[in-house]
Amino acid sequence: xxxxxxxxxxxxxxxxxxxxxxxxxxxxxxxxxxxxxxxxxxxxxxxxxxxxxxxxxxxxxxxxxxxxxxxxxxxxxxxxxxxxxxxxxxxxxxxxxxxxxxxxxxxxxxxxxxxxxxxxxxxxxxxxxxxxxxxxxxxxxxxxxxxxxxxxxxxxxxxxxxxxxxxxxxxxxxxxxxxxxxxxxxxxxxxxxxxxxxxxxxxxxxxxxxxxxxxxxxxxxxxxxxxxxxxxxxxxxxxxxxxxxxxxxxxxxxxxxxxxxxxxxxxxxxxxxxxxxxxxxxxxxxxxxx
Amino acid sequence: xxxxxxxxxxxxxxxxxxxxxxxxxxxxxxxxxxxxxxxxxxxxxxxxxxxxxxxxxxxxxxxxxxxxxxxxxxxxxxxxxxxxxxxxxxxxxxxxxxxxxxxxxxxxxxxxxxxxxxxxxxxxxxxxxxxxxxxxxxxxxxxxxxxxxxxxxxxxxxxxxxxxxxxxxxxxxxxxxxxxxxxxxxxxxxxxxxxxxxxxxxxxxxxxxxxxxxxxxxxxxxxxxxxxxxxxxxxxxxxxxxxxxxxxxxxxxxxxxxxxxxxxxxxxxxxxxxxxxxxxxxxxxxxxxxxxxxxxxxxxxxxxxxxxxxxxxxxxxxxxxxxxxxxxxxxxxxxxxxxxxxxx
Numbered sequence: 203x204x205x206x207x208x209x210x211x212x213x214x215x216x217x218x219x220x221x222x223x224x225x226x227x228x229x230x231x232x233x234x235x236x237x238x239x240x241x242x243x244x245x246x247x248x249x250x251x252x253x254x255x256x257x258x259x260x261x262x263x264x265x266x267x268x269x270x271x272x273x274x275x276x277x278x279x280x281x282x283x284x285x286x287x288x289x290x291x292x293x294x295x296x297x298x299x300x301x302x303x304x305x306x307x308x309x310x311x312x313x314x315x316x317x318x319x320x321x322x323x324x325x326x327x328x329x330x331x332x333x334x335x336x337x338x339x340x341x342x343x344x345x346x347x348x349x350x351x352x353x354x355x356x357x358x359x360x361x362x363x364x365x366x367x368x369x370x371x372x373x374x375x376x377x378x379x380x381x382x383x384x385x386x387x388x389x390x391x392x393x394x395x396x397x398x399x400x401x402x403x404x405x406x407x408x409x410x411x412x413x414x415x416x417x418x419x420x421x422x423x424x425x426x427x428x429x430x431x432x433x434x435x436x437x438x439x440x441x442x443x444x445x446x447x448x449x450x451x452x453x454x455x456x457x458x459x460x461x462x463x464x465x466x467x468x469x470x471x472x473x474x475x476x477x478x479x480x481x482x483x484x485x486x487x488x489x490x491x492x
Numbered sequence: 493x494x495x496x497x498x499x500x501x502x503x504x505x506x507x508x509x510x511x512x513x514x515x516x517x518x519x520x521x522x523x524x525x526x527x528x529x530x531x532x533x534x535x536x537x538x539x540x541x542x543x544x545x546x547x548x549x550x551x552x553x554x555x556x557x558x559x560x561x562x563x564x565x566x567x568x569x570x571x572x573x574x575x576x577x578x579x580x581x582x583x584x585x586x587x588x589x590x591x592x593x594x595x596x597x598x599x600x601x602x603x604x605x606x607x608x609x610x611x612x613x614x615x616x617x618x619x620x621x622x623x624x625x626x627x628x629x630x631x632x633x634x635x636x637x638x639x640x641x642x643x644x645x646x647x648x649x650x651x652x653x654x655x656x657x658x659x660x661x662x663x664x665x666x667x668x669x670x671x672x673x674x675x676x677x678x679x680x681x682x683x684x685x686x687x688x689x690x691x692x693x694x695x696x697x698x699x700x701x702x703x704x705x706x707x708x709x710x711x712x713x714x715x716x717x718x719x720x721x722x723x724x725x726x727x728x729x730x731x732x733x734x735x736x737x738x739x740x741x742x743x744x745x746x747x748x749x750x751x752x753x754x755x756x757x758x759x760x761x762x763x764x765x766x767x768x769x770x771x772x773x774x775x776x777x778x779x780x781x782x783x784x785x786x787x788x789x790x791x792x793x794x795x796x797x798x799x800x801x802x803x804x805x806x807x808x809x810x811x812x813x814x815x816x817x818x819x820x821x822x823x824x825x826x827x828x829x830x831x832x833x834x835x836x
Binding site: 299301308322325 | 630703
């Protein structure tokens with residue numbers, strides 16, 4: 203018996219010693235995605251009705267639908283900043299549009315949402331995957347910048363983003379920049395101001411709304427409400443109610459609101475018209491089992 | 493070779509073919525060769541200038557509606573060599589001005605020169621449309637839902653194997669048909685009738701395009717220009733048919749059709765009927781529906797059921813639009829019948 207316990211103890215010790223190596227081995231399979239328009243690593247699972255989570259060593263996604271308030275929440279945690287990526291329907295110099303699910307399929311996105319519809323917002327700032335496609339900034343619009351560490355930097359309109367170098371902030375290179383807005387939350391403080399919404403987004407009306415939030419280091423959240431159900435102010439209330447939102451920024455709403463999970467559009471599924479959009483933001487897997 | 497270089501070479505060749513065709517059909521004009529040569533030269537110069545200027549003005553309008561003009565650089569848009577930043581109808585305007593001016597300089601009445609030039613002009617329009625195939629998205633439509641039809645010349649297939657409707661081929665074909673009909677038509681009023689039939693199908697075809705220049709919401713500027721031109725021709729028929737009964741009927745029908753086409757565009761944009769029976773701009777309806785809690789439940793099951801109607805709304809919408817265009821074509825014939833003897 204004594205020998206048996208010894209063997210068991212020895213086995214346990216070996217297992218404990220090997221565990222970090224096993225974990226290290228899995229981490230080793232996480233690749234650094236390049237900052238360009240190449241796709242992410244292929245996803246390991248397919249969408250099934252009712253599927254609420256996705257996991258691999260590089261990304262964790264969980265989603266929920268609040269039936270009472272009619273909004274979707276998708277929480278994403280990624281291992282490397284480059285897994286937060288952007289893509290255009292054709293190129294960021296064109297006005298071509300496709301459905302977000304198409305872009306998601308092309309890019310192996312785990313989660314994809316619509317972007318800021320840059321093509322029909324002339325003069326707006328367009329910086330994607332490290333390249334500036336349009337350097338102009340519209341007056342009276344808040345700007346969302348995402349730096350090389352995956353952190354959101356919100357520049358409010360009153361801070362005159364047009365006079366700033368928007369390609370780097372505090373020595374950090376900016377990888378993606380969006381201009382739609384308004385900003386809802388900055389550094390945990392509500393900053394939403396309807397007057398900074400794009401003209402046709404009618405912030406006071408109940409409509410389809412979507413916002414992208416940062417909740418922690420490499421942790422993000424997407425909140426997308428059901429068609430015709432939220433004003434921008436109400437969306438801010440919802441976002442603030444989560445308590446842990448550090449930054450939150452509105453993207454193009456109405457029929458443009460698209461949340462795609464494992465290639466399947468999960469919001470407003472009863473609406474038969476799916477609006478093609480010129481750009482998307484997506485979260486990709488960086489896990490390469492090979 | 494760069495797509496834009498291929499496009500420019502194609503366009504240069506097309507202008508030469510058009511100049512040859514123009515020379516062949518302009519036997520009734522004075523100084524025929526000189527007129528064809530001058531039309532070619534002025535057509536290129538003014539066509540390019542107007543295509544760029546009209547685009548720059550449209551872009552300026554877009555800026556103005558979105559944010560004001562503070563950051564707009566008009567001269568950048570005007571002087572850029574970007575082949576994507578040109579307006580088709582601006583080009584048409586410039587070429588027409590070139591043909592009229594060449595007629596004047598060679599001792600021909602400008603309108604007569606335009607009437608003679610019309611079929612050749614349509615040939616140029618057809619070639620220009622075919623040439624858009626070099627520019628990727630510009631002349632292509634939305635993604636094809638029926639994979640079996642994703643082959644050229646119906647579709648252009650991209651690097652991901654996705655087929656997009658080759659609208660530019662359809663437009664080119666329509667322009668060729670109009671050119672052939674124009675050639676056989678009476679030389680009197682040939683220009684204005686050709687212009688009408690250049691613009692009429694474009695109302696639908698512009699809607700099929702994916703990369704059209706949108707000024708506000710669903711208003712595609714080249715579609716708007718087409719509709720305004722069609723309506724102007726119908727109004728002109730009414731004015732010229734002085735003393736005739738119901739002379740403004742075609743123009744009135746044209747206005748009604750314009751309203752119908754706006755409704756069709758809103759439907760296609762998902763703002764009127766989108767499976768939920770209402771649209772985001774129709775607050776009272778949306779609120780009423782939003783109150784129906786059960787309406788939103790089991791959404792994923794609904795989606796499966798709704799799959800079949802994905803093509804239904806576009807097919808019905810474009811069907812209605814095509815019928816409207818047919819009615820406008822009939823109105824044009826009706827209007828023209830009242831004025832065709834006005835020169836006698």
